[in-house]
Amino acid sequence: MSPNPTGAAQAQPRPYSREWLLSDRPVSRRQARLGRAYIVWRRFAENRLALVGLAIIILLLLVAAFADVLSPHDPVVGDLRNARLLPPGSEGYLLGTDDQGRDILSRLVYGSRLTLLVVVLVAIIAAPIGLIVGTVSGYIGGWADAVLMRITDIFLAFPKLVLALALVAALGPGIENAILAIAVTSWPPYARIARAETMTFRNSEFIAAVKLMGASPLRIILRHVMPLCVSSLIVRVTLDMAGIILTAAGLGFLGLGAQPPLPEWGAMIASGRRFILDQWWVAAMPGFAILVVSLGFNLLGDGLRDALDPKEAGQ
């Protein structure tokens, strides 16, 4: 079968058109995949709030990418003498300045990079760990399952923030350690989800068929079990991202996350706390940024769940 749909029968609609994507008789794997993605997207796009969430996240990505161009001032060097604690709307300082005379807008813009860094790295570290532990545990079962799940239970027994605090306290404060600590504390729920998913189809016929064909357990887990767990995992990770941002901000607030002068949003709130009665904007602006971005991830996650939910997808 040619991968190029132009070579297909004349009866086929124009490639990449709506009809082609929605065709119930795809002539190529590629067409089938794109078609499925299109259906998911349509379902996702029906949800207006999800689109708002997506827009917020895209905006965040753009702001982070073009931080150099967008920020009017240096985020770490301030003008202590002349520009300390200026209110929002002051000349040259749209969102005001903090107690070191630094422009809050520039700090927020650069801070978006740190926020994205934390979110992406935590997702990259925690999701695969959870996926591997969960699928192995679910597929193999027996003592491996018991051991892996008890380890997961131990991690789940601690409140997330408390465990992260303990880890950072042991490793030393800093953004890298904060990321590591959050990743270590956030994989267990993913493992649980992956295990539950794996259990539902470990005895199904297609797995049995692959087994009969002589596939090794490794191959079955990697090629046949994991892909089926991915969609629910993506939903869960996206929904967790708001929590990750809040945990990172919480660590920053407690002085255990990003260190000065890094413009981490949680640390910015912590340093603005002293001025909250008379110079509210120092703490309020980063708080607002955290609120918007967390909301964005939550809306996106909700939309993705509706679009990817296997129960609805099977209709």
Add this chain to the structure above:
Amino acid sequence: MIHAFKGRIRLLTTGVALAVMMAAAPQALAATPKDTLVLAWAIDDIITLDPGEAFEISAGEIMGNAYDNLVNLDINDTSKVTPGVAASWTVSDDALTYTFKIKPDLKFASGNPITAADVAYTFERAVKLDKSPAFILTQFGLTKDNVTEKAKATDDSTFVLTVDKAYAPSFVLNCLTANVASIVDKALLEEHVADGDFGNGWLKTNYAGSGPFKMMQWRANEILVLERNDNYYGEKAKVKRAIYRHMKESSGQRLALEAGDIDVARNLEPGDLDAIAKNKEIITDAAPKGTVYYFSLNQKNANLAKPEVREALKYLVDYDAIGATLIKGIGEIHQTFLPKGMLGSLDENPYRLDVAKAKELLAKAGLADGFDVTMDVRNTQPVTGIAESVQQTFAQAGVKLSIIPGDGKQTLTKYRARNHDIYIGQWGTDYWDPHSNADTFAANPNNADDAAAKPLSWRNAWDIPELTKETAAALLERDAAKRGAMYEDLQKKVLETGPFVIVFQQTEVAAVRAEVKGYKLGPSFDTNLLSPVSKE
């Protein structure tokens, strides 16, 4: 059933009535009585009110108001002392024997007469109790075995103190102004002795002194009440009663002061001070105190050990901007190690932000491209703010400073073990004499890791045999003016070559309602005197 219901109703109405009464109570307190001064202050550091044991800031102020010493600091010129219980004193030619004549017919608040025997008992008690401030007296060679011989009443009105070396008389007299040498009532204390504790257990929460006020009541973290002592020989206190209310939060004190619930607020932060500056009913008073904030460069770090680098970093602090913003109202820029107002204090601030000069010095040290260095910072203001500001100004000359935050215990432990690069913190004088600071900033008898004495210069591995000798010599200089000049010289040398970048001296601020007259903060923590205060 109905009975129970009635009971519940009664409970409810009583509860409501109580709540209304409690809500009304603050109004009842508003406008404090004319003969009572109410101060709001964080007094949670008080753990004992025994002058032989107390070494805390708040307790120091209480002692200063409630006890009298042989000699007191002259609050108008703190390089001198004025007579207290002692009418006069002489120093022998070999500077080893001090003879004090006690004023006649003095009485303790209890009514017992004050005699030389009480003074001798005070010394014996402090040395034998051996609590934290005892070193101020034992550094004169007083020990548990010889104190009754060395600090002795020869008759009812003569007290003789013998010291082990020919110390500067100003040093000895300054030390005698400390709380630990506050005269206690021997007869009263002996009634309360338990297990040979010199009445320490009782005196922790009670009073046996002769100052302008007597301490009536102290409830930890709640209230401390002083009352006028009519047996005081000097000018009597103008108000009948002074009440310290424990209030920790700056905003709470501000609200209470504005409402008139209190007369004096003692813990206002810069933001709240700014806010009340517009209020005509409130005035503020500030006085520099004996605490300096500094950061120090560990000489074990090869880069920081270079003299050019030490000097360059002194040029990389924006003193003016820090003084105008971060420490506004709570401190003033001060670069020498003796606090302003102390004998020999040098009031010179030669360093200011000069990036070009610093770059030149760094280039001379072979570090034209700067270097990386860390700073241990305690997680409190204003040090974190200053550390961040210093981080920015260091960066202008290429010095990349990473801040390592920690709580007080973490950073201090690291500092004491000499494992830091740069440490930022404060140093408060232990007693009002230049030796207290000189001994730590300008003396390092042994720079080995296992040295017995660990002054600040040891903590920064600054090996200074010459300065150590000069500090020891200043301690034995008998002419106060010459002694002052020696300390000025020491300060200059430390300022130029030392590993200490001293940034500012702490200022204590009090906000006072306008109807309170004569409230003035003193130069040291135990000279915030209340007896001249009156209310209109």
